[in-house]
Amino acid sequence: MKLMVKAPAKINLSLDVLHKRTDGYHEVKMVMTTIDLADRIELSEREDGRIVIYSHNRFVPDDQRNLAYQAAQLLKKRCKVDKGVNILIDKQIPVAAGLAGGSSDAAATLRGLNQLWDLGLSLDMLAELGAEIGSDVSFCVYGGTALATGRGEVIEHIEAPPNCWVILAKPEIGVSTADVYRNLKVQNVSHPNVEGMIEAIEAGNYREMCKFVGNVLEEVTLKMHPEVLLIKEQMKRFGADAVLMSGSGPTVFGLVQHDSRMHRIYNGLRGFCDKVYAVRLIGERITLE
Numbered sequence: 001m002k003l004m005v006k007a008p009a010k011i012n013l014s015l016d017v018l019h020k021r022t023d024g025y026h027e028v029k030m031v032m033t034t035i036d037l038a039d040r041i042e043l044s045e046r047e048d049g050r051i052v053i054y055s056h057n058r059f060v061p062d063d064q065r066n067l068a069y070q071a072a073q074l075l076k077k078r079c080k081v082d083k084g085v086n087i088l089i090d091k092q093i094p095v096a097a098g099l100a101g102g103s104s105d106a107a108a109t110l111r112g113l114n115q116l117w118d119l120g121l122s123l124d125m126l127a128e129l130g131a132e133i134g135s136d137v138s139f140c141v142y143g144g145t146a147l148a149t150g151r152g153e154v155i156e157h158i159e160a161p162p163n164c165w166v167i168l169a170k171p172e173i174g175v176s177t178a179d180v181y182r183n184l185k186v187q188n189v190s191h192p193n194v195e196g197m198i199e200a201i202e203a204g205n206y207r208e209m210c211k212f213v214g215n216v217l218e219e220v221t222l223k224m225h226p227e228v229l230l231i232k233e234q235m236k237r238f239g240a241d242a243v244l245m246s247g248s249g250p251t252v253f254g255l256v257q258h259d260s261r262m263h264r265i266y267n268g269l270r271g272f273c274d275k276v277y278a279v280r281l282i283g284e285r286i287t288l289e
């Protein structure tokens with residue numbers, strides 16, 4: 001049997017860090033939402049019990065380091081599954097970009113294998129397992145829009161944001177999330193208004209939502225990679241209503257509502273950046289098949 005699963009990318013509309021925890025992780029408070037840029041994962045059963053990863057992208061590991069591999073391994077162990085799986089990853093989300101590509105592949109693999117291996121687990125159970133793989137995986141199991149707290153794995157669903165275009169621009173660098181958190185000086189950050197962002201979204205107020213975007217990790221990545229600031233400035237100049245770096249970066253996103261403005265920004269940034277996309281917010285949660 002074969003199964004196709006979509007693994008959408010996320011952006012962080014607001015990202016605050018409260019303090020460093022004793023386990024080495026940081027306590028976060030962030031608003032995340034899924035966007036219409038997705039990897040496609042094809043799962044097919046293997047009778048020999050092995051997990052085999054296929055991908056055409058040279059930056060995607062094809063062994064235990066792959067988060068989709070870890071997802072399959074975890075399910076196999078916890079649910080005592082003898083079967084194996086071929087995992088074909090059609091990579092559309094840029095790698096190490098701050099868009100949770102690997103985490104979403106892991107989440108999609110959990111959802112897909114739950115169906116392929118007929119395990120009968122709920123999304124909540126899959127999200128709990130996902131947290132063992134990475135902090136962003138729990139959110140990616142559900143998708144949609146949520147307030148994420150803890151180290152990112154405590155999820156409270158909120159309304160879908162008002163619809164708009166999201167223009168993504170990624171410079172030709174990858175960023176290590178661990179390095180960015182390590183270089184963050186928590187005591188010096190100016191905290192974004194996460195509650196303001198949630199209220200704006202719940203009220204369906206696009207202008208207010210644009211006003212409240214903020215990410216404490218931005219300053220850290222900007223210091224390491226000044227080209228991210230150039231992209232931010234370009235996006236603002238071309239007329240985006242809000243501009244922010246997603247997650248630990250380096251991808252910058254801009255929000256706009258009008259098609260004409262979206263085209264202007266998209267065309268203005270192409271050629272200037274490694275990768276540019278114009279996609280819609282998805283906002284709605286994923287349901288089990």
Ligand SMILES: C[C@](O)(CO)[C@H](O)COP(=O)(O)OP(=O)(O)OC[C@H]1O[C@@H](n2ccc(N)nc2=O)[C@H](O)[C@@H]1O
Nearest residue numbers: 024025026028134135136137151152177178181247248
């Ligand atoms: C930047 C974000 O993508 C925003 O959504 C997430 O906070 C990071 O999520 P992620 O990539 O799934 O992170 P993980 O794979 O769990 O952790 C990678 C590394 O980032 C650091 N890390 C991550 C999450 C967190 N709340 N505090 C941390 O300090 C830790 O050093 C960890 O070793």
Ligand SMILES: Nc1ncnc2c1ncn2[C@@H]1O[C@H](COP(=O)(O)OP(=O)(O)OP(=O)(O)O)[C@@H](O)[C@H]1O
Nearest residue numbers: 066067095096097098099100101102105136177247
């Ligand atoms: N399925 C996968 N797809 C992409 N990268 C993966 C995958 N599995 C493991 N990796 C490894 O994870 C690293 C980070 O890649 P990923 O694209 O998930 O970063 P990211 O978008 O910045 O994540 P996040 O936003 O959750 O911090 C890559 O350099 C790669 O070595």
